[in-house]
Amino acid sequence: MGAGRLYPAVAVGGFRRYATYRAATAAGVFTNTVFGLILVYTYLALWDEKPHLGGYDQAQAVTYVWLGQALYSTLALQGGGVEKELMARIRTGEIAVDLYRPADLQLWWLASDMGRAVFQILGRGVVPFVFGALVFDMAVPDDPFAWAAFAVALLPAMVVSFGIRYLAALSVFWLMDGTGVSQAVMVLGIFCSGMVLPLNAFPGVLGDIVRALPWAAQLQMPADVLLGRTAPVAAYAFQAAWAVALLAAGRLVQAAATRRVVVQGG
Amino acid sequence: MAVDGGPGGAADGITGGAAGGRTGDGAVGGPEGAASAVRGDAARGGPSDGAFIELDRVEKVFDVRRRTGFLKRERRRVRAVDDLSFTVARGETVGYIGPNGAGKSTTIKMLTGILTPSGGRLRVAGIEPSRERTRLAQRIGVVFGQRTTLWWDLPLVDSYRLMHRMYRIPDARYRANLDRLVEHLDLGPLLDTPVRQLSLGQRMRGDIAAALLHDPEVLYLDEPTIGLDVISKARVRDFLRELRDERGTTVLLTTHDLQDIEQLCSRVMVIDHGRLMYDGPLAGLHEAGESERILVVDLDRELPPVDAPAPARVVKVEGPRQWLAFPSSVSAAPLVARIAAEYPLVDLSVREPDIEAVIARMYAGQGNRAASRPPTSIA
Ligand SMILES: Nc1ncnc2c1ncn2[C@@H]1O[C@H](COP(=O)(O)OP(=O)(O)OP(=O)(O)O)[C@@H](O)[C@H]1O
Numbered sequence: 001m002g003a004g005r006l007y008p009a010v011a012v013g014g015f016r017r018y019a020t021y022r023a024a025t026a027a028g029v030f031t032n033t034v035f036g037l038i039l040v041y042t043y044l045a046l047w048d049e050k051p052h053l054g055g056y057d058q059a060q061a062v063t064y065v066w067l068g069q070a071l072y073s074t075l076a077l078q079g080g081g082v083e084k085e086l087m088a089r090i091r092t093g094e095i096a097v098d099l100y101r102p103a104d105l106q107l108w109w110l111a112s113d114m115g116r117a118v119f120q121i122l123g124r125g126v127v128p129f130v131f132g133a134l135v136f137d138m139a140v141p142d143d144p145f146a147w148a149a150f151a152v153a154l155l156p157a158m159v160v161s162f163g164i165r166y167l168a169a170l171s172v173f174w175l176m177d178g179t180g181v182s183q184a185v186m187v188l189g190i191f192c193s194g195m196v197l198p199l200n201a202f203p204g205v206l207g208d209i210v211r212a213l214p215w216a217a218q219l220q221m222p223a224d225v226l227l228g229r230t231a232p233v234a235a236y237a238f239q240a241a242w243a244v245a246l247l248a249a250g251r252l253v254q255a256a257a258t259r260r261v262v263v264q265g266g
Numbered sequence: 267m268a269v270d271g272g273p274g275g276a277a278d279g280i281t282g283g284a285a286g287g288r289t290g291d292g293a294v295g296g297p298e299g300a301a302s303a304v305r306g307d308a309a310r311g312g313p314s315d316g317a318f319i320e321l322d323r324v325e326k327v328f329d330v331r332r333r334t335g336f337l338k339r340e341r342r343r344v345r346a347v348d349d350l351s352f353t354v355a356r357g358e359t360v361g362y363i364g365p366n367g368a369g370k371s372t373t374i375k376m377l378t379g380i381l382t383p384s385g386g387r388l389r390v391a392g393i394e395p396s397r398e399r400t401r402l403a404q405r406i407g408v409v410f411g412q413r414t415t416l417w418w419d420l421p422l423v424d425s426y427r428l429m430h431r432m433y434r435i436p437d438a439r440y441r442a443n444l445d446r447l448v449e450h451l452d453l454g455p456l457l458d459t460p461v462r463q464l465s466l467g468q469r470m471r472g473d474i475a476a477a478l479l480h481d482p483e484v485l486y487l488d489e490p491t492i493g494l495d496v497i498s499k500a501r502v503r504d505f506l507r508e509l510r511d512e513r514g515t516t517v518l519l520t521t522h523d524l525q526d527i528e529q530l531c532s533r534v535m536v537i538d539h540g541r542l543m544y545d546g547p548l549a550g551l552h553e554a555g556e557s558e559r560i561l562v563v564d565l566d567r568e569l570p571p572v573d574a575p576a577p578a579r580v581v582k583v584e585g586p587r588q589w590l591a592f593p594s595s596v597s598a599a600p601l602v603a604r605i606a607a608e609y610p611l612v613d614l615s616v617r618e619p620d621i622e623a624v625i626a627r628m629y630a631g632q633g634n635r636a637a638s639r640p641p642t643s644i645a
């Protein structure tokens with residue numbers, strides 16, 4: 001018994017919930033595949049002009065594209081995980097129900113988002129990636145250890161992703177509306193996570209900055225681990241540092257938000 | 267941000283049973299204009315002996331900021347709960363009523379610990395809710411009629427499994443409670459239905475079960491029958507009656523439906539503008555509000571207004587149908603008997619006053635006090 005069994009149960013619930021949205025999942029797979037195709041042809045043209053851009057050869061660049069499409073919804077790179085629901089609950093005051101429960105708000109939503117993320121790897125990630133691997137020449141390692149190291153890197157990537165979106169959601173306690181924040185999360189996500197262009201290919205100081213931001217922990221790090229471009233331990237350390245920092249910040253903001261609710265009623 | 271919690275200015279009202287003594291049946295106490303509580307004869311004794319819920323001069327003040335123009339903001343204070351004192355004994359079922367915005371939900375939120383009082387003292391089972399919310403949560407159950415605690419997209423039973431873990435309910439007890447609740451609330455066929463597909467009445471029963479799985483000592487129900495049809499209301503009431511009689515759970519129930527109170531609560535508290543206006547049995551409330559019931563009689567033809575014995579009087583005539591008002595505290599039987607004997611009576615019905623009307627009258631009747639009448643209402 002104990003709390004050790006609550007959060008896994010919440011995660012299982014999160015997984016099962018997203019599993020019920022079958023049509024949305026199918027539509028998502030289709031969209032990711034189409035976007036993947038567009039990006040691949042763009043990248044191929046770009047890499048023809050600038051071979052070894054960002055240190056990737058063409059096969060690696062193509063692999064990066066399909067990894068991005070496969071992880072797009074899992075890492076909620078443009079938002080759209082449980083934070084949408086959390087924002088709605090804060091806005092409508094339903095968050096009050098969550099507060100009187102004997103459960104930790106952050107862990108609850110983290111668990112729920114983890115369940116969602118795991119479902120979306122399977123539901124939305126696998127098909128576009130396999131499609132890409134069948135149709136294009138990709139730099140997919142056949143070393144199982146590379147895959148294992150990649151899988152390990154996904155976990156802190158998910159936590160970092162959650163950490164960013166949780167902070168965004170909590171801002172609704174003060175802003176009363178999540179639309180602007182959601183848009184900011186989306187724009188930052190597209191740009192800083194390397195969805196458009198690998199962060200390795202960003203030039204100069206800009207590149208140094210985006211590679212140090214938490215968004216780099218989401219797609220870029222797992223991709224580089226899989227492609228053998230970085231030592232897994234270094235990637236894990238970077239990711240873990242951001243995960244811890246974001247979760248800690250989340251706890252602080254959560255405490256302030258809770259105080260505000262219990263004093264001011266939301 | 268919290269407003270200073272010192273005692274307010276005028277200490278009026280006869281709120282504490284011990285402090286003010288008990289006023290007689292239906293007598294309206296307190297000085298003119300002061301929002302003083304009226305206590306009927308079911309009022310408790312001293313505030314602390316055996317009290318499970320205890321409020322002593324509790325206040326809740328909200329700061330409301332409004333934009334009134336470019337960069338201009340107006341700050342307003344809303345006194346949602348004002349100098350509220352009452353106690354509820356273990357096992358009591360108490361109705362908590364009042365008009366919209368009276369402060370009912372705010373009170374319940376303070377009782378659960380999700381709102382801290384701005385002033386006063388509040389204890390549930392000896393615990394200060396806002397300080398030890400998590401510890402208290404194990405001992406209370408809450409149903410917010412307008413919100414659900416259930417997982418929207420998942421089958422009902424998944425929410426229950428989550429409660430099992432969240433409240434750390436021992437497996438055997440969880441299974442026994444679930445079986446019992448499923449049977450009594452008739453949830454069997456719904457367990458595998460996603461919550462979003464449940465009707466309002468079904469969802470409400472689902473929510474009530476969710477709130478009771480961990481055997482709470484007290485159940486707060488904030489409008490549990492809101493939006494339900496007659497049959498669903500009856501179901502919920504039947505269940506709550508059983509809960510009260512067989513399990514001795516303390517229940518605090520807010521509602522706008524007087525029938526909920528009539529059928530479930532031996533005691534009713536009325537709150538308005540955050541202040542306790544009345545605390546006592548339902549019958550006494552009618553007297554305090556000097557409320558009237560309406561007897562509608564259908565005669566077999568159009569006749570002049572019937573000659574009714576005072577205090578009853580005809581208030582409306584429409585063809586063969588006539589409306590007679592009489593005090594709620596007086597039995598309808600003699601009046602009916604007399605009309606039946608002297609007029610060609612075809613049909614009749616008695617309309618109970620609705621709670622908002624009773625409260626409105628109570629307010630109006632604050633100054634000119636009511637005469638003491640024995641509680642003889644039949645209802
Ligand atoms: N978070 C809040 N911020 C500001 N004012 C609030 C807040 N919550 C409640 N109020 C105000 O406090 C007062 C009491 O509200 P409350 O919700 O307790 O009423 P209620 O008795 O439950 O009414 P209803 O029957 O409509 O549910 C109202 O004037 C309301 O506007």
Ligand SMILES: [Mg+2]
Binds near residue numbers: 370371372488
């Ligand atoms: Mg309310």
